[in-house]
Amino acid sequence: MQRANRMRRGRAGGRPPAFDREAYKQGNTVERCINRLKQWRGIATRYEKTATIYLAGLHVAGAFLWSAR
Numbered sequence: 322m323q324r325a326n327r328m329r330r331g332r333a334g335g336r337p338p339a340f341d342r343e344a345y346k347q348g349n350t351v352e353r354c355i356n357r358l359k360q361w362r363g364i365a366t367r368y369e370k371t372a373t374i375y376l377a378g379l380h381v382a383g384a385f386l387w388s389a390r
Contacts, residue, residue: 358382 359365361382369375 354386357386 358379361378363369363378364375364382367375369378
């Protein structure tokens with residue numbers, strides 16, 4: 322019944338009937354990781370001028386976050 326009501330209401334129906342719990346979990350994990358990386362000032366503000374230095378900063382920050390688990 323609830324699924325039929327959501328389908329009938331279309332876009333205004335709330336959560337889509339084809340909700341994929343596993344995809345939502347993975348998206349949440351990625352979003353939380355990006356938020357933790359943004360705590361590093363150089364990464365959040367894009368302070369480094371070249372892409373190579375920025376990528377190196379991402380690697381260093383990722384290594385620190387991974388080792389802190």
